[in-house]
Amino acid sequence: MVKDAVFPTISDKNPVLTEILAKGVTQETFIGIFVTGETKTWGQVVSKPEITDEIHVYTRSDSCGAAEVWAKYLGNKKQEDLLGIGISAIQACWTPW
DSSP, rough: OOOOOOOOOOOTOOOOHHHHHHHHHHHHHHHHTSOOOOOHHHHTTTTOOOOOOOOOOOESSSOOOHHHHHHHHTTTOGGGGGOEEEEEEHHHHHOOO
């Protein structure tokens, strides 16, 4: 039996990386980022309104199991319900030399 793992990624240059690693991010916050669009800044994620760095949301543009699983986790949604800039699997895996 094969199991699929789905997880969000965050830049190591994120202004609130330390807080996120220490406290995590709630499902409710992820819904605010990926579904409703209500959570727009990293300061909102860690309850520090003085931090106004914008969140840039990316998701898979092609039909894939990972996006479907992520959408289901975010309130039994569909991949089409996810906000963000769609990227293909090739873009997601590309690393510049």
